[in-house]
Amino acid sequence: QQKVQQSPESLSVPEGGMASLNCTSSDRNFQYFWWYRQHSGEGPKALMSIFSDGDKKEGRFTAHLNKASLHVSLHIRDSQPSDSALYFCAASYNSGGSNAKLTFGKGTKLSVKS
């Protein structure tokens, strides 16, 4: 069973619109979450991390975490064509050492149409 599940698989929004990406974990031991973005032909790049319940805002990007429901989301305001990419949710356990390694979801492909 996939421990980190993302939805939707693909998403298309108009330029200037809001994109909302979702991530759910089936493992209650996951406590730390990241969003990574991968443009075609490149390696993933970390967008933001969120470790506490609530919202975290960085520019046009807002992440929301609800540990009780094991749900984390990413909202992109004023979407730009350059935001078109594959977005990964990743999670790790609370303990350190080898348990801190990341588990990735399968990704959401975002297309922003101009």
Added chain:
Amino acid sequence: GGIITQTPKFLIGQEGQKLTLKCQQNFNHDTMYWYRQDSGKGLRLIYYSITENDLQKGDLSEGYDASREKKSSFSLTVTSAQKNEMAVFLCASSRDINQDTQYFGPGTRLLVL
């Protein structure tokens, strides 16, 4: 800032061949990782190295070997390439293993004929 370099960018191999992929980082990070990316399957961890001289198996280690030659370099070997295999291998590094952001290289694209 820093950079992760992966060589080669493209690798075409034959079935049964042993293939080696190399990764270098100049972040001075302790921890390095190798992931495999297949279309529609996300990133799966093959091997990681918490510090120099350490080697840990990930979820997908069967069929692979790894070597942490020094702090800045981490190699991955496909022990016997499978026919029609096609994937991207991504190297990453982080300051340490504990809840730290990972920085990725551009990847090596493998095709086995």
